[in-house]
Amino acid sequence: MSEAPSYKERKVITIGVVSELTGLSERQIRYYEERKLVFPERSPKGNRKYSFADVELLIDIANKREEGVQTYEIRQDMIREEKKREKRMRKQLLRGEINARFGIQRER
Amino acid sequence: MSEAPSYKERKVITIGVVSELTGLSERQIRYYEERKLVFPERSPKGNRKYSFADVELLIDIANKREEGVQTYEIRQDMIREEKKREKRMRKQLLRGEINARFGIQRER
DNA sequence: CGTGTAAGGAATTCTGACACG
DNA sequence: CGTGTAAGGAATTCTGACACG
Numbered sequence: 001m002s003e004a005p006s007y008k009e010r011k012v013i014t015i016g017v018v019s020e021l022t023g024l025s026e027r028q029i030r031y032y033e034e035r036k037l038v039f040p041e042r043s044p045k046g047n048r049k050y051s052f053a054d055v056e057l058l059i060d061i062a063n064k065r066e067e068g069v070q071t072y073e074i075r076q077d078m079i080r081e082e083k084k085r086e087k088r089m090r091k092q093l094l095r096g097e098i099n100a101r102f103g104i105q106r107e108r
Numbered sequence: 109m110s111e112a113p114s115y116k117e118r119k120v121i122t123i124g125v126v127s128e129l130t131g132l133s134e135r136q137i138r139y140y141e142e143r144k145l146v147f148p149e150r151s152p153k154g155n156r157k158y159s160f161a162d163v164e165l166l167i168d169i170a171n172k173r174e175e176g177v178q179t180y181e182i183r184q185d186m187i188r189e190e191k192k193r194e195k196r197m198r199k200q201l202l203r204g205e206i207n208a209r210f211g212i213q214r215e216r
Numbered sequence: 217c218g219t220g221t222a223a224g225g226a227a228t229t230c231t232g233a234c235a236c237g
Numbered sequence: 238c239g240t241g242t243a244a245g246g247a248a249t250t251c252t253g254a255c256a257c258g
Binding site: 017 | 125
């Protein structure tokens with residue numbers, strides 16, 4: 001195991017295609033990056049590359065914006081969600097460590 | 109159910125990115141299309157768009173070419189494979205139809 | 217046959233800025 | 238704040254062709 005396939009996360013889509021896929025203008029997409037809502041990668045010469053996950057995120061953002069939610073609030077919500085996720089991850093990790101020591105017995 | 113997600117099949121990757129992903133030159137990628145080995149979609153203005161499935165196919169093609177297999181033979185193999193697939197599909201479909209009538213009972 | 221390359225043009229993307237509100 | 242637009246330049250992509258082998 002090394003190269004995770006993960007088509008959803010690979011950053012390979014150019015901004016023009018993302019624009020078609022989301023219905024957002026390129027201006028809007030770049031602005032949401034400026035507001036730290038999306039983080040495309042860059043090709044060697046500086047062109048933005050997005051993943052399918054980014055496309056879905058942008059669609060969520062577009063929906064929030066239509067409801068009148070400001071980019072700042074959207075960002076705060078994202079940060080909160082991220083912290084919850086991390087909390088869960090830490091718990092999971094802890095459980096894993098406990099199992100490794102006292103749980104499942106493996107050959108030695 | 110309507111919009112199948114299917115990240116693997118969505119044609120959204122430009123030829124430059126495909127070139128990076130596969131290690132093939134754009135010239136080679138276009139030539140394999142000419143030889144009917146890959147079938148990218150086109151954007152409104154005519155730019156080629158590939159899927160992750162296409163990228164994997166191109167990598168397979170690249171490997172075959174390295175072994176000295178000609179594009180014509182590769183195409184013949186692909187056609188043979190396709191026919192096998194269709195055969196299996198017809199069988200599956202047939203089974204499904206039988207089940208629909210005499211197998212699993214559903215409410216009516 | 218398979219691939220490189222130079223050619224010319226059209227479309228894409230980038231950045232920084234002015235505009236409106 | 239969020240988005241449109243004109244501006245100028247650089248990079249991308251396209252097609253048809255000549256080249257070599």
